[in-house]
Amino acid sequence: KAGVTQTPRYLIKTRGQQVTLSCSPISGHRSVSWYQQTPGQGLQFLFEYFSETQRNKGNFPGRFSGRQFSNSRSEMNVSTLELGDSALYLCASRASASGYNEQFFGPGTRLTVL
C-alpha cells in the first residue's frame, strides 16, 4: 500500500497570505489528523477528522481550519499567515478512530512564512 502523501513538500509564503495543505491517507484509512511541529513547541495537535467530521480539535486559533472529503483526503487551511506559523505540518492517518490503531505519518509540508 502506498503511504501517506502530503503536498506540497515545501512552501514559502508571506505574512497575511493564506495557504492550503493537502494530505492523502493510506487507502482504506478513514481518520486523518494534523500536527504542527516546531523546534520550540514540539508536536502540537491541530485536529482530527473521521468520515468527514471533525472529532477532536487542538488549541489553535480559528485561522487554522480543515476538512475531509468523502474519499478521506484532507486539507488544512491557514489564513492570515503569521511568522510564527512557520513549521513542519504533519498529517497522519489511521484505519479507524480507535486508539488501538497507530497513526501513520506523511513526510510533512515545510511551511516558511516571510
Add this chain to the structure above:
Amino acid sequence: AQSVTQLGSHVSVSEGALVLLRCNYSSSVPPYLFWYVQYPNQGLQLLLKYTSAATLVKGINGFEAEFKKSETSFHLTKPSAHMSDAAEYFCAVSPPNTGNQFYFGTGTSLTVIP
C-alpha cells in the same frame, strides 16, 4: 488531564552501548502507548506499540519497551546502539476515555557517538 513526559530532551550514548529513553504518562485509565522515531526531514515512523497484551513489547530495529503500570512508565530500550539510531524519538499515549486522541511527548534527541 492527559500528558506524556519524556525525561531528557537530549541523550548521548556510545556506539554499542545500551539505549534507554524514558517516558512517563498520566492517565486515569491504562492507555494505549506508542514510540515513534523521526529522522531528519521525515515524518514519524512507528517503532512499537502497547495495546494491553504483553507488557514487554518488541519493535523494529531491535527496540523494545516495557509497560509498567505501577510506575506509569513505558521506557524504550535497545541493548546496543548503532550509528543509524541517531534520530528524534517520541512517546505517545492514546487514552481510551479522550476520544482516542493522541498525545505526544516533547521528544528525545538521540546522539550516537562512534
